[in-house]
Amino acid sequence: MSPLRASSAIAGAAESDLGAVAEGMRPVDLMVQASLGALADCGLALGDVDSLFAATTQLPMAPLNLAQELGIRPRYTDATNVGGSSFMFHVDHARAAIAAGLCEVALIAYGSTQRLVGRGSASVQELDPWETPYRPVMPLTAYALAAARHMHEFGTTRAQLAEVAVSARAWARRNPAAWSRDPLSVDDVLGARMVADPLTVRDCCLVTDGGAAIVVTSAERAATLRRPPVLVLGAGEAHSHRHITGMADLTRTAAAESGARAFAEAGLTPADVDCVQLYDAFTITPILFLEDLGFCAKGEGGPFVSGGRTAPGGALPMNTNGGGLSYCHPGMYGLLGIVEAVRQLRGEAAGRQVAGCEVAVAHGNGGVLSSQATLVLGTAGTA
Amino acid sequence: MPDAIDEPRSPAAIYAAHCREGRLAYPAAPDGTPVWPPSLVVPGTGEPVQWLLSEGRGTVYSTTALHARDSEPRNVAIVELDEGYRMMARVDGLPADAVEIGARVRVRFGAPDETGARLPFFVPQAGA
Numbered sequence: 395m396s397p398l399r400a401s402s403a404i405a406g407a408a409e410s411d412l413g414a415v416a417e418g419m420r421p422v423d424l425m426v427q428a429s430l431g432a433l434a435d436c437g438l439a440l441g442d443v444d445s446l447f448a449a450t451t452q453l454p455m456a457p458l459n460l461a462q463e464l465g466i467r468p469r470y471t472d473a474t475n476v477g478g479s480s481f482m483f484h485v486d487h488a489r490a491a492i493a494a495g496l497c498e499v500a501l502i503a504y505g506s507t508q509r510l511v512g513r514g515s516a517s518v519q520e521l522d523p524w525e526t527p528y529r530p531v532m533p534l535t536a537y538a539l540a541a542a543r544h545m546h547e548f549g550t551t552r553a554q555l556a557e558v559a560v561s562a563r564a565w566a567r568r569n570p571a572a573w574s575r576d577p578l579s580v581d582d583v584l585g586a587r588m589v590a591d592p593l594t595v596r597d598c599c600l601v602t603d604g605g606a607a608i609v610v611t612s613a614e615r616a617a618t619l620r621r622p623p624v625l626v627l628g629a630g631e632a633h634s635h636r637h638i639t640g641m642a643d644l645t646r647t648a649a650a651e652s653g654a655r656a657f658a659e660a661g662l663t664p665a666d667v668d669c670v671q672l673y674d675a676f677t678i679t680p681i682l683f684l685e686d687l688g689f690c691a692k693g694e695g696g697p698f699v700s701g702g703r704t705a706p707g708g709a710l711p712m713n714t715n716g717g718g719l720s721y722c723h724p725g726m727y728g729l730l731g732i733v734e735a736v737r738q739l740r741g742e743a744a745g746r747q748v749a750g751c752e753v754a755v756a757h758g759n760g761g762v763l764s765s766q767a768t769l770v771l772g773t774a775g776t777a
Numbered sequence: 778m779p780d781a782i783d784e785p786r787s788p789a790a791i792y793a794a795h796c797r798e799g800r801l802a803y804p805a806a807p808d809g810t811p812v813w814p815p816s817l818v819v820p821g822t823g824e825p826v827q828w829l830l831s832e833g834r835g836t837v838y839s840t841t842a843l844h845a846r847d848s849e850p851r852n853v854a855i856v857e858l859d860e861g862y863r864m865m866a867r868v869d870g871l872p873a874d875a876v877e878i879g880a881r882v883r884v885r886f887g888a889p890d891e892t893g894a895r896l897p898f899f900v901p902q903a904g905a
Contacts, residue, residue: 522814523788523789523792523793523815524792524813524814524815524864524865525814525865527896528853528865528866528867529843529851529853530843530853530865531843534843535841535843535853538841538843539839539840539841539853539854539855540839542839542840542841542878543838543839543878546839546878546879587844588842588844588850589843589844590841590842590843590844591840591841591842591844591850591874592841637814637865638855638865639813639814639855639863639864639865640813640814644838644839644855
């Protein structure tokens with residue numbers, strides 16, 4: 395068994411202001427808010443933090459900004475930025491550093507003001523001689539191409555894609571912090587403004603501000619803190635390409651690798667999972683990840699998400715905060731999915747709580763289906 | 778067909794030089810296996826690539842029409858060339874949302890821009 399299995403735990407978790415933040419707020423302000431929230435959540439102080447992990451599209455050296463604001467002199471720092479999955483990578487790296495004795499209390503933070511400053515200002519667009527001339531709107535175009543290919547190969551329908559958005563909205567309606575809480579039907583999604591065939595605007599994630607932070611420490615130390623520890627039972631990371639034309643098969647992601655690593659380490663299978671937080675930048679992405687993580691066979695993701703299976707009352711609660719589609723999507727959503735998994739495992743998700751939630755998966759995606767990282771998280775009883 | 782241009786230059790410059798002459802070039806491993814996206818070297822081995830010329834015929838691997846509020850939809854596609862690599866491109870000659878996966882296409886080159894650069898795009902392959 396991996397020596398890292400259940401060696402570390404998420405001890406604290408918090409969101410920053412979400413949605414549309416106050417004029418003048420900076421990404422680091424949101425990181426500060428969330429960081430203090432996560433520390434208060436577990437009862438630790440700034441002086442306890444000895445390692446920083448942070449990323450955002452707006453700050454290439456994010457840990458430096460955050461350390462300055464918080465007055466922390468970390469002895470271990472990681473600014474890994476591989477897109478929206480970065481924070482799952484951070485958890486994987488933090489637990490290894492903790493186990494190796496390089497640090498004891500890791501703070502992982504994210505903040506984005508992309509709605510405030512505009513998406514164009516929030517993200518650097520890489521110029522590429524073989525893609526840029528065709529003016530693909532990225533990342534939207536890449537995900538539309540993947541969705542179209544999935545439909546072609548497996549008969550996935552636009553209505554099945556829409557089921558993902560409808561499920562997310564049903565969850566968001568139970569989350570007071572969610573940005574979009576109006577009722578949403580499959581017909582609403584299908585009839586919404588087309589942005590990139592086959593995706594309508596309702597197949598696409600929100601564009602909001604927001605941030606989050608978590609505190610990771612050893613399982614032993616977490617057990618002495620204020621909140622029930624959420625154990626990192628397994629973690630796996632992988633990435634397969636940077637450009638969409640570098641992806642060997644648009645219907646198969648490196649989540650198959652990251653998920654296999656995480657489940658093998660946890661000693662669990664998808665059948666053991668009580669709820670999943672799967673990065674939903676677009677409706678096609680959770681379908682791909684359900685397949686690649688092994689919740690259903692390749693090509694069966696469309697039928698799998700149909701009939702409310704992932705919605706409240708369904709067999710596999712998915713994106714129970716409303717996800718990037720209806721709750722919050724500041725650009726690099728992954729950390730918010732981890733926060734929701736923590737809340738479900740602690741039983742503090744109020745009107746959207748999954749009964750008896752003991753094992754949760756938080757899966758992150760970055761780039762154009764490029765970077766994939768999977769966390770299998772559990773309650774103390776799953777150690 | 779081996780490339781006649783053999784001075785050490787960037788992949789982008791080699792590709793663009795061929796495009797200016799109306800040729801679609803691609804890098805490949807010593808055994809002819811295509812490398813795409815282009816690179817100086819063969820992924821996995823680090824060997825220098827050779828540049829070969831494509832016949833410019835292929836099949837639409839995936840396609841989308843991008844819709845903007847103030848203009849007609851425009852196409853962005855991934856075309857799988859018969860030589861066995863997939864490049865991003867645009868398919869012209871039919872409405873952006875009428876391009877179908879599996880359709881046979883052939884390359885065309887746009888008029889030179891102010892720098893002389895010519896952009897390859899694809900059109901339906903007549904009689905396919």
